[in-house]
Amino acid sequence: KVTVQETWPRVFMTRRRKKDGAKYFGPYASSAAMWASLKLITTLFPLRKCKGSNPPTRKRPCLNYQLGNCLAPCVGLASPETYREHLENVLLVLEGRNKNLITRLKQNMTDAAARQDFETAAMLRDQLQALEKTLEKQLVASQNTTDQDVFGCHRQGAAVAISLLFVRDGLISGSRSFFFEDPYGDDASIVHQIINQYYDQDSFIPQEILLPLEPEEQELTTEHLRDLAKKQVHLIIPQRGNKKALVNMAATNAAQLFAKREKKEQGWQALAKTMSQNLHLDRQPTTIECVDISNTSGKKAVGALVCFQNGEPSPSRYRHYHIKTVDGPNDYAMMREVLTRRLTRGIEENNLPDLFVVDGGKGQLAIATSVARDLGVFADIDWIGIAKERAEEGEKLYRPGRKNPILLKAHSPVLLYLMRIRDESHRYGITFHRRLRTKANFCSELDTIPGIGNARKHLLLKHFGSIKRLKAATKEEIIAVPGIGKELANIIFTTLETASATNE
Structure with a gap:
């Protein structure tokens, strides 16, 4: 995401596309490709890294400025013209137009050397070398420099795979894949749906879109894309020709998706079978869930449930639970509440997991199985507890009805997979708990200010992100928050300034 609508734009990873005036690039074929692009950009172009629509007011620039990775607009060291030039270069990289960027950088380097600004010329030289090294890894697709998106399609039975190649300046700069188990309509209808859903007003739309077949309503679709x-x-x-070869290449990529999915499915089935044997399960699991409890001395306590299906995370089935019936630090009681709510809903909706992983030893496992027995679903689910302590022989895992723990070696694929699920529940729970705690701390300091209700607290939190950044803000920056007028901004600024002076 590139926040071009901000005075000092930023570049960062995001998981959701919003209609907020920013430019969005992706989704990327893999997280590794996305992080590689982001690393290249942050290394070459010193845009700010700090959060928020406006950089925080500082007396001194941060470490990124000292390292040459930021122009420090927070202390007034960045000129809007230089910053905007770096932003334009970032957009060229993300659009895959690296040759245009190289031409621009070479000209700028020549100009800098001519006016004997050798420091700038050296910086531009380093940027050129890094870009050219990146280009060496990209596959030459055509001598034509017209930007192209190339779609390929492959069908096996009812399932359809679509592969999309991004060709920029004659180089394949990236790809994207789509897979449909049993889509509605024929191939022409599916290609039409993909085009209409993939491209929107925030997308980069190339001059040419190469297709394997004529989509439905081609003329209307073309007019829509031009608009x-x-x-x-x-x-x-x-x-025929090179363009046909590109479509065939995309079709081959689409066909390979089936082979990759089949190999992945075979790997999961082998792991599930081994898991069933090693853990003495009653069934080979397909759906696995794990719950984690997060709190700070019993405060802002939350439960987090994660779900894995066929070996992979299923984020649509992740759930957060605010603890409602427990006061104080009592993890057992919190676990009982969360599991009661989860299993009750599972019974109503008929979506109980095959295996439930409990983060804890015999005590936590006893609580979980007690809830399951009370609700009459103990026999419908396999249960496993991962002990906190580690034995010399290996990790301890507990099963109901077994006196001795099951021991798995540290390198066991089954143990590594269960640890992955447990760690994901930790991450999901702690992230949510910290967000609640930050919001609570932010709101508590604003409770003493007259005229600040829940709606305005939310506006301030959304704009500044933390009470620390709000305290560091100037009156003008507070006035700039939508819904906060000049009079209220003066009250907020004065109250927080007085509170800070008193604390000192």
Whole structure:
């Protein structure tokens, strides 16, 4: 995400696309590809890294400035012209137009050397070398420099795979895949749906979109894309030549998706079978869930449930639970409440897991199985407890009805998989708990200010992110928050300034 709508734009990873005026690039084929692009950008172009729509007011620049990774707009060291030039270069990289960027950087380097600004010329030289090294890894697709998106399609039975290649400046700069188990409509209908869903007003739309077949309503789709892109866009179904070869390459990639999915499924089935044997389960698991409890001395206590299906996380089935019936630090009682709520809902909706992983030893496992027995679903679910302590022989795992723990070696694939699930529940729970705690701390300091209700607290929290950044803000920055007028901003600024002076 590139926040082009901000005075000092930022570049960062996001999981959701919003209609907020920012430019979005992706989704990427893999997280590794996304992080590689982000690393290249943050290394080459010193845009700010701090959070929030406005950089925090500082007396001194942060460490990123000292390292040469930020222009320090927070202390007034960045000129808007230089910052905007770096932003334009970032957009060229993300759009895959690296050759255009290289031409621009070479010209800037020549100009800098001509005016004997050798420090700037050296910085531009380093940027050029890094970009050229990146380009060496990209596959040459065509001598044509027209930007292209290339779709390929492959069907096996009812399932359909779509592969999308991004060709920029004649190089394949990335890819994206789509898989449909049993889609509605024929291939032409599916390609039409993909095009309409993939491209929107925030997407980069190339001049040419190469397709394996004619989509439904081709003329209307072309007009729609031209309206979005505000330029000429052509939908092309090539019959021969280099463009046809690109579509065939995308189709081959789509076909390989089936092989990859089959291999992945076979790997999961082997692991599930081994898990069933090693843990003495009653059934081979497909759906596995794990609950984690997070709190600070009993305060802001939450339960977090994660779900894995066929070996992979299923985020749509993740759940957060606010603890409602327990006061004070009592993890057993909190576990009982969360499991009671989860299993009750599971009985109502008929979506109980095959295996439940409990983060804890005999005590936590006893609480979990007690809840299951009370609700009459103990026999419908396998239960496993991962002990906190570690034995010399290996990790201890407990099963109901077994006196001695099951011992698994540290390198066991089954243990590593269960640890992955447990760690994901920790991450999900702690992240939510910290967010609640931050919000509570923020709101508590604003409770003493007259005229600040829940709605305005939310506005301030959304804008500044923390009470620390709000305290560091100027009156003008507080006034800039939508819904906060000049008079209220003066009250907020004065109250927080007085509180800070008193604490000192």
